[in-house]
Amino acid sequence: MQLEVIGVGGAGCRIADAIRAADEEAASSSFVADAFAFDTDVDGLTDLGAIPDTHRHRYGETIDHGLNGNLHRGFEVGEEYVDELSRQLDQGQPSLADAFLVVVGLGGATGGGTAPHLVANLQTLYDEPVYVLATLPAKSELEDGPTDEIDHRAPVAEPATDGPTDDTETATETAADSEPATIPEAETRPLAEANAVETLEQLDGLANAIVCFDNELWLRPREGLGDGRQRLNRELATRVGAFFGSTADTGGLDGDERSRDGRDRRGESGAETVIDANDVGRILGGESDVVSLGYGTQRVESDDGGGSPFGLDIDLGLGLFGSDSSVDTGAAFSAVETTIRKALRGKLTLECERENAERAMLIVGGPPAWLNRRAISEGRETLESATGSVEILGGDAPRSGGDEVFAVVVLAGVDPIERLETMRAENR
Ligand SMILES: Nc1nc2c(ncn2[C@@H]2O[C@H](COP(=O)(O)OP(=O)(O)OP(=O)(O)O)[C@@H](O)[C@H]2O)c(=O)[nH]1
Numbered sequence: 412m413q414l415e416v417i418g419v420g421g422a423g424c425r426i427a428d429a430i431r432a433a434d435e436e437a438a439s440s441s442f443v444a445d446a447f448a449f450d451t452d453v454d455g456l457t458d459l460g461a462i463p464d465t466h467r468h469r470y471g472e473t474i475d476h477g478l479n480g481n482l483h484r485g486f487e488v489g490e491e492y493v494d495e496l497s498r499q500l501d502q503g504q505p506s507l508a509d510a511f512l513v514v515v516g517l518g519g520a521t522g523g524g525t526a527p528h529l530v531a532n533l534q535t536l537y538d539e540p541v542y543v544l545a546t547l548p549a550k551s552e553l554e555d556g557p558t559d560e561i562d563h564r565a566p567v568a569e570p571a572t573d574g575p576t577d578d579t580e581t582a583t584e585t586a587a588d589s590e591p592a593t594i595p596e597a598e599t600r601p602l603a604e605a606n607a608v609e610t611l612e613q614l615d616g617l618a619n620a621i622v623c624f625d626n627e628l629w630l631r632p633r634e635g636l637g638d639g640r641q642r643l644n645r646e647l648a649t650r651v652g653a654f655f656g657s658t659a660d661t662g663g664l665d666g667d668e669r670s671r672d673g674r675d676r677r678g679e680s681g682a683e684t685v686i687d688a689n690d691v692g693r694i695l696g697g698e699s700d701v702v703s704l705g706y707g708t709q710r711v712e713s714d715d716g717g718g719s720p721f722g723l724d725i726d727l728g729l730g731l732f733g734s735d736s737s738v739d740t741g742a743a744f745s746a747v748e749t750t751i752r753k754a755l756r757g758k759l760t761l762e763c764e765r766e767n768a769e770r771a772m773l774i775v776g777g778p779p780a781w782l783n784r785r786a787i788s789e790g791r792e793t794l795e796s797a798t799g800s801v802e803i804l805g806g807d808a809p810r811s812g813g814d815e816v817f818a819v820v821v822l823a824g825v826d827p828i829e830r831l832e833t834m835r836a837e838n839r
Pocket residue numbers: 419420421422423425426451476477478479480481515516517518519520521522523546547548549552576600603626636640641643644
């Protein structure tokens with residue numbers, strides 16, 4: 412499937428940029444139709460690398476360096492500029508997209524204030540689902556966060572009342588110096604959790620689904636967001652790319668035509684079980700459910716090309732297209748089994764009780780000869796018993812010439828989530 416990826420606010424733009432960069436690297440499984448960056452802070456836009464200039468848009472010209480966490484103002488600005496932002500999308504081809512992905516860092520005012528208006532507007536203008544990808548704030552951003560979760564080596568700065576809110580330069584300096592990490596001014600956002608709760612409330616009933624990434628969970632001990640955010644954004648982009656990049660680009664074909672054909676528009680060998688935009692829609696749902704992603708990977712020897720030179724896929728019982736007899740069945744089984752276990756049991760983008768998931772999806776990808784069928788089918792059974800989900804879908808994503816096996820687990824409708832419940836209770 413093809414997505415319009417739209418970043419709003421500092422975090423949203425940086426993450427959308429990282430997604431676009433990852434998508435360019437994985438050209439054969441590209442899923443980003445267009446990527447846009449919308450911010451009130453011009454510096455944030457200038458620092459992006461992958462999103463083309465034509466797709467970066469600064470709005471609210473009278474606003475200097477962002478809204479500094481004033482969410483009330485953020486909602487006003489969002490409402491005022493939403494039509495202007497939606498018009499920017501015409502630089503791309505939004506009507507051809509299978510879905511929209513609005514990316515936002517919850518906690519700020521620009522992204523948090525604009526995202527609900529933008530999502531509502533896109534729902535009105537287009538028929539395709541509008542998903543949100545949202546980060547949750549780190550505890551170290553809160554001025555009065557629990558002291559044992561703050562880097563004690565680093566004095567927490569007073570919240571900025573003016574001056575630049577983009578912390579790129581400060582972060583770069585901190586990383587470059589080998590001094591103990593300090594938390595740059597802009598990272599201190601006393602209202603981050605309260606803002607996050609409010610934006611989530613606003614998104615409820617508007618977004619089809621909200622894929623969450625918890626900064627608190629992903630930062631290392633004593634690592635500030637300024638130091639860690641690039642790594643976090645790459646981790647997130649990898650997961651988003653593994654998920655959406657594994658879906659078939661139907662090129663206008665419906666599911667039946669495509670599975671008879673066995674190949675998708677990208678020319679990659681067709682998967683045995685193809686996941687398409689409709690399947691994604693079924694699992695993510697349309698009720699603003701919270702979604703968490705799990706991911707596991709293992710390096711393997713490349714099968715160099717996959718498929719027979721005569722275009723015949725000879726099944727030797729090894730993998731989906733087991734044309735490479737050099738891949739040991741036991742090794743393939745174990746690689747698939749391990750990646751599925753990592754994806755299911757390892758760190759999720761948002762920690763949650765797996766057994767609460769109402770719907771779930773497992774995608775296994777990698778060199779065709781390594782995609783051991785038995786291990787994939789056992790993995791689906793494991794997911795089924797781990798989640799007790801009513802609805803489970805599985806798919807595979809053969810990547811000829813690749814050198815890793817990967818698995819993505821998508822858990823949807825995972826309420827109640829302790830992290831969100833606590834945040835809501837503390838910010839009533
Ligand atoms: N993962 C990740 N999170 C970020 C990043 N930058 C900021 N955040 C998080 O996103 C929240 C909002 O920050 P921004 O996106 O910079 O804020 P904004 O939407 O631009 O709003 P204002 O600065 O208030 O105008 C912060 O509280 C952080 O939790 C980033 O690059 N990566």
